[in-house]
Amino acid sequence: MSPLKLYSAPLSGNAYKIRLLLAMLGLDYELINVDLRAGENLTAEFLRLNPRGQVPVLVDGDTVIWDSLAILVYLARRYGDGEWLPTDIPGETQVMQWLAVSENELLYGLARARAVVLLKRPFNLEQCQAEGKAGLAVMEAHFAENAWLAAGKPTVADIACYPYVMLAPMGEISLEPYPNVRQWLTRVEALPGWVTMEV
Ligand SMILES: N[C@@H](CCC(=O)N[C@@H](CS)C(=O)NCC(=O)O)C(=O)O
Numbered sequence: 001m002s003p004l005k006l007y008s009a010p011l012s013g014n015a016y017k018i019r020l021l022l023a024m025l026g027l028d029y030e031l032i033n034v035d036l037r038a039g040e041n042l043t044a045e046f047l048r049l050n051p052r053g054q055v056p057v058l059v060d061g062d063t064v065i066w067d068s069l070a071i072l073v074y075l076a077r078r079y080g081d082g083e084w085l086p087t088d089i090p091g092e093t094q095v096m097q098w099l100a101v102s103e104n105e106l107l108y109g110l111a112r113a114r115a116v117v118l119l120k121r122p123f124n125l126e127q128c129q130a131e132g133k134a135g136l137a138v139m140e141a142h143f144a145e146n147a148w149l150a151a152g153k154p155t156v157a158d159i160a161c162y163p164y165v166m167l168a169p170m171g172e173i174s175l176e177p178y179p180n181v182r183q184w185l186t187r188v189e190a191l192p193g194w195v196t197m198e199v
Helices: 013-024 044-049 068-079 089-119 125-143 156-166 179-189
Strands: 004-008 030-033 057-060 063-066
Touching: 004 013, 013 068, 013 089, 013 156, 057 068, 063 068, 068 089, 068 156, 089 125, 089 156, 125 156, 125 179, 156 179
Parallel strands: 004 030
Antiparallel strands: 004 057, 057 063
């Protein structure tokens, strides 16, 4: 039996990042869906796993890791066989730059715009859309010259950025003006092991 357990939620783009990398690494794991609407993420039991009360959480034997980016780094180092997270200074630094974009423009922009439309979350839609579009513009310019976000190959940077870019239209942000970004989405979807978000 696999020692890996993933606490996830079907609508969570952050949890989808982890499902993607686990699938691409060919790792078996137990999927535990946490009902966020029912507050299962706020029980004492769950808060012992993640004091922030959020999915995703990965359990690997005795090791518990919360936050999607930390989990991506853990999986890449522990199971990635030198792939997915470069160890050379330029490669690792480039990955960190794009992880920062994923946690800023993409999360506070694209993901929150989707949360307003889908879940009626109380953020300012126009402000989220503007921030998301700023992130997309930076990516569009990058992909004019590069096939991947960092190190000239697929890395955890691509996995971290992919879900909320792919889901941007759900936040009423069209991807039409970003052809290079759309081509990159297609490249990610062609990677061996890619899975859809639906569970
Ligand atoms: N920075 C965190 C964000 C995690 C996060 O926001 N998770 C959401 C689901 S996408 C969550 O569990 N929210 C709890 C709630 O909605 O009450 C990460 O990357 O893991």
